[in-house]
Amino acid sequence: MNKLNSILAVTLLAITFTSCKKDDEPVLVIPPSDGSILTLNAEAAIGTGAANSVFVDLSADEQTKVLRTSWTLGFYSGSDFKVILNNTAGATAKRIEKTDLNAVTAADFVQSEVALDLMNPNVNEFVKIDDPRESSILNKTAIAAVSAIESENKVYLVSPSGGTHTSVITAETVYKVRILRKGDGYALQYAKLNETTFKTIDIRKDVTYNFGFVSLDEGKAVTVEPQKHQWDLVWSWSIYFGGGGAYPYGFSDVVFINSLGGTQAGEVLSSTISYDDFAAANIASVTFSGARNAIGDKWRSTQPATGITARFYVIKDASGNVYKLKFVSMGVGGDGGERGKPVIEYKLIKKG
Amino acid sequence: MKRLILLSIFYLSVTISFVFAQKEDSTKHIASEKVDQLNEVVVTAQFGPQSLKNSVYNVRIINAEKIRLRGATNIQQVLNTELGFRFSNDLTLGTNDVELMGMSGRNIKILLDGVPMVDRSDSRESLNQIDINTVERIEIVEGPVSVVYGTDALAGAINIITKNVGKSLVNVSARIQDETAGNEYGLLRGKGNHNKNISANWQNNGWNLLTGFTHNDFGGWNLAPRTATIAEVNSVANRWKPKEQFLVNTKVGYRNDNFNIWYRFDGLNEAIESRGGMNPNNYKRELQTYTTHRYTQQLQSAWQAAERLQFTAIAGYTNLQRSTKSLIHDFTNNSEVLSTEAGKQDVAKFHAAIIRTTAIYSPSKSISIQPGFELNSDVASGARIKGAPIINDYAFFVSSEIKPTEKINIRPGLRFIKNSVYDAPSVIPSLNAKFSLLHALDLRLAYARGFRAPALRELYYDFFDASHSIMGNTNLKAEESNSFNGSLALHVLKLRTTLSGFYNLFKNRIDYGVDASNPSVTTLINIAKYKTTGATLDNSLILNNLQMNVGFAYIGRFNSLGDSEPILELPEFVWSPELTTNLSYTFTKMNGNISLFYKYAGSRPSYQLSTEHNAQNAKLVKVGAFSWADLMLNKNLYQNITVTAGIKNLFDITQLTNSSTASGGAHSIGGATLPYSYGRSYVLGVSFNWNKN
Incomplete structure (x- = not known):
């Protein structure tokens, strides 16, 4: 309005x-939008994890829903040649010391090397995924940066859902992939583990997006994120971490900011100043962070199930617009909301 | 600790010296004969009604008189100053659990006239869903009684014996009692504790009929204001939810010299209200109601077929339904809708049937045999129960009582079990013996195997979502225990002193663990062992109008960290002392009585793992000690009317200190204090009793 x-x-x-x-x-x-109240309208899935990730663009009052399982790999469009796994579907990867895709067979598959043992405080668990403790998802990827030297690019086993509780992981569900550079883009070679031939998909870097995405199940490039200047934060279920970084764990209702697209966020405790009182003059007191998990899981508590915690966020988008944003309800702890449909309220306090 | 031992020795020596000093007087008439416990009759785990002295088990009795003097409104209020008992509160659900001799409720069998009470989970909330006004006495057997009562009876059994008709043709009684909850009170309704009961019974020509109706209304305590925010509500742990109970019971029976049959119905409707805080962002608040419907029916019969042959039969059927209803109230337009949060609307249903028949055959005076058959059938359904499972359990048991001489009584027993679902222990043995060393000195020794069948929830639990993955395990075995009990009972004139010791070793404890075939799934497995040990010293004395009871217990609970982290060299047991004192003095001329019920529960230590400077350490943490006392006055006004007044929780205990960071359990809140009660409360009650002969 x-x-x-x-x-x-x-x-x-x-x-x-x-x-x-x-x-x-x-x-x-x-x-830019002056502010709004937005219900992130996810689609129900079994249990507390919604089936979607929801991307939010504050300045356009827009939300984009993406099925969490609709993609497997993301190819970075920036200057580096890096590939991410789909943390929001629990994808995992295991490096195989071979460069010939066809030479990799079920004999190379060990279930425990692909299945993520949630809550296991073993450092090797984080090696199976893109380390969610890092400020950028590109810092410690499970798949090594794609080298210009072709022979350095090994084969990886990729399980599209190795870190979810309920999925069954067998040699039949796992893919083998090898990624090479191709010009200023990527060539993805992939096959099911037991197949003796492979297919190739070329992915070119489109700088209007953070990543180009591929679904192995569908065998094609797919659109996932909006253009990189058209979203500020994403709410989703995702592999994240618990115990202060001790072990990987699956989190519902976790929020990441678009750090690669230039979004920054700062946390303000309601005990310091209330959301209503917070104005442009207070921006200077906020410490902005470009970390992907600047919001993370700190905004809510599900164990104990007390729901939204007493804090709000100040978000600066890539255009310099500054918003204050609070979570209104999430359907936990009797807050009157609905699980999987969190409500956010935000207001423009400084125009970029 | 040492002080306590000294204190109890002092008490004991005082009581003994009193006995000898009062030798002459004790032959005089005693004002209240009901408390002469030695002549009291017990039935729990016995072949037939048996005097306490002759019972081969060490049985404790809490009789009707004591319950009346206490002005108790539920069974917890009767047991909370008894030796070896402790209660824990789940303030999130508004329920309580009992603990006996260091073992929690799931290892205690609760019986109503010998018929098991059904609970939906492993805490014994059923104990406070029995109408106190219908209770004649409570019998407590410590140690396993699994041969007779089957599953759960590891730590012991609490058998609630209901009232029978008296000698009069017609009897009508009514009771009304009000209590403050701490400093909160509303007259007859609202805040505080409000209890009303009316009972009537009739008998003629062997036929008898009893019926009673009770209303218990607890207004809650320390509730937050209606528009308090979620954060404000959650900031205080010690809040008590309002609870309202309607209880009804009816018993109809017939008896003659050789035959006795009766039917009993107990109904309960309980509602616990849980008011959440308001979300200041959207002005909505959650209101939950936990409703329990419990209907228990039983048919019991005893038949003296011949001089040496007797049959008894019990049939019981329980229907238990517990529902959760959650509404979201919108303060902006005063409307309410059902909450859509996961697990906020639920109905769990349980049906349990039992048939137990026993025969007692006494071919000679020195030997008798009791064979028996028991059939149990359990059905459950609910949101987190996979399907609608049925568990059938068949058991054959036999025990015999051998008295080679007058002074020796040996009772071996065996129970054979076949279960339709889980792998039951094939044989459960027990051996009890009583030796009369001197006329006044009895020695009892017991060995028993106990077991707890995997509960329906443990077998069929099914809870999967994005952050949980818990699965029941139908391959579970029963928890088993080996128990050794011994007691020495001295009864000189009006003094009874019992010294007893116990050692229990539990194996195959059912606990959460990781599924071996799929490490991402949590399931229930037989994993842990546990031990309890300890000693108690219990002294009862009657001196003219004064009755005294002093007890001391020292109970050790297994420290499982000592086992799992042997490198830390921790003690095997952690110990807690207890001291109880009950004093009751009757003013014969005034027709009145003053009673003090006191218990000191020593601090409860435990070990917790903590990591400091990258090294694993065990930290000794403690739940603090506390003293509980109830002071009650009873006075008979006219022939029919008695007034009860008093103070419960004299020391105003509301919370216990707690140095543990997490106290375990799904709804426990680690932290500096552990909520225990709502504080000192003042009691006033009137009861009316009318007989027609």
């Missing part, structure tokens, strides 16, 4: 200034 009013105001303004030149159509600069 606020946004509509703003658009109308700017439109009227634009028309006023340009009305003398009837030949040219006005160019509208859409102003």
